[in-house]
Amino acid sequence: MPFERPTLPMLLERSAADIEAWMPGGDAHVPSHKLHLLGKVNAGAAHGQHGHLAWLAKQLLPDQSEWETLLRWGSLWGLAPLTASGAYGDLPITGQPYALIKAGATFQRADGWEYVVSQTINLDAAGNGLVPVVSLVGGYAGNCVAGTDLRLSRAVAGISASVKVGAKGVTKGADAESLESFRERVTFRLRNPPQGGALNDYVAWARAAHPAVTRAWAYSNQMGPNTITVRLVCDHDPAGLIPSQALLDEVYAYIRERMPATPVLYVIAPIPKVVDVRVVVSPDTPVVREAVSLEIQDWFLVDPDIRPEGTVYMSRLSEAISKAKGERSHILLLPIKNQPAGPGEIQVPGVLYWSET
Structure with a gap:
């Protein structure tokens, strides 16, 4: 049977019973x-020790360990959390x-964000340059x-x-990289x-x-014999989860350096398939609507x-709506059936409509 950590009242009672057993006539x-x-002092000390042991038990494996222990787990396989990446690109300047x-x-930028020139260049004969x-x-x-x-932070002659x-x-x-993202990579x-x-x-x-x-997902032979197709998304990017071509190119270069020489590699973005949702919720209040909206987005x-090529199952979507704080009941009107994605497609949340009972 699994060990059940004793509660503080249980420890208080055990301590009192032990004292009375060893000191006949005493009433603890x-x-x-x-x-x-x-x-009470003994029970409190024992409760603290049980708490520390419970914390240590969570550090035994990476699926529940805290940041410092997770770093040690990752280091065993040469994994480290990814640091923030600075945005970069080419500015078309004139002068x-x-x-x-x-x-x-x-x-x-207008909000004070700064960008540094990484390479010295001369403008061309027409006064243009990248x-x-x-x-x-980073961020x-x-x-x-x-x-x-x-705008230039300091004036540059001729620019x-x-x-x-x-x-x-x-x-x-x-x-x-967040704690949970790094944890996913370590457990993977x-x-x-x-x-x-x-794959x-x-x-x-x-x-x-x-x-x-x-x-990310990998598939073999989707683009023909001896091909590997990698599709990926960026869930936390404010611009949307579909990656830019610049990011796809960077991932391609990273994988190409490490993969076997023989396969032909494709790193492409999945095609978004919009799934609209219509729901009747009770109680129908702004607070409950906001909670339902957040649960759907997270789901x-x-x-x-x-x-x-996965599937949006109505039952699982309905289950997510039921988890919204304050929701008592709901009716899912849209989608009217499960929503499978086609080749290369991935479902993304569309418009959330509200209907009244």
């Missing part, structure tokens, strides 16, 4: 008696012909969409002070030892390539069947 149950106080901008010059920049601080917040205004981010943006910034490594090119190896390589990658991220 009288609140004001010194024997009762001695029993006088052949003007020089040196590495180390910085551009600043200068590579990288965010000084999703450093990403810039096309058209974002940047226009203001610039707009080009069509490709400044991308691939990502927050540092424990369950799937490297085999020099098995699980491609999943592990994709997850290790960049902190933005949160889920699309964690349900194991939400994957390329």
Whole structure:
């Protein structure tokens, strides 16, 4: 039978019974008696020791261990949490012909976020050039969409002070890997030892390539004989879970360096299949609606069947809605049946509609 940790009241009673057994005539149950106080002290100490033992038990395996112990587990297999990645890209700048901008010059966004020039370049004869920049601080917040205004932090002779981010943006910034994400990689490594090119190896390589990658899947021969197809998503990216081509290229390069030479590798984004939801909820209040909305969004991220060519099962979606805080009952009106994804597709949450009873 599994060991059941005794509660503090149970320990108090045990301590009092032990004292009375060893001291005939003494009564450790009288609140004001010194024997009762001695029993409380003993029970409190034992309760603390049981708590420490319970904490130690969770450190024995990586599925429940805390950060420091998880780092030790990861180090046994050469795994370390991925640090935050700084956004980078090329800025189209203008100025006088052949003007020089040196590495180390910085551009600043309106909110104060800074980007440093990583390579010295000269403008061409028409006064145009592309200068590579990288965010000084890692994280999703450093990403810039096309058209974002940047300005030189300090004037550079012959270079226009203001610039707009080009069509490709400044991308691939990502927050540092979370505890649970690192735990997933460690437990995946424990369950799937490297085999020099098995499908699980491609999943592990994709997850290790960049902190933005949160889920990945590998398939053999989908693109023809002797091919490996890797699909991945970025669940925590504010821009959406479908990865950019720049990120796909980086993951491709990372895997290509480690995989066997013979297969043909494809690293591609899954095709989003939008799944709209309509629900009647009771009680129908703004607070309950917000809770239901959050549960649905989370469910699309964690349900194991939400994957390329997976299926949205109505029963499991309904179960997720039932977990919403304050929800008493609901009726799921849409989707009207299970939603399987086609080849290369992955289901993503669409519009959430509310209906009244």
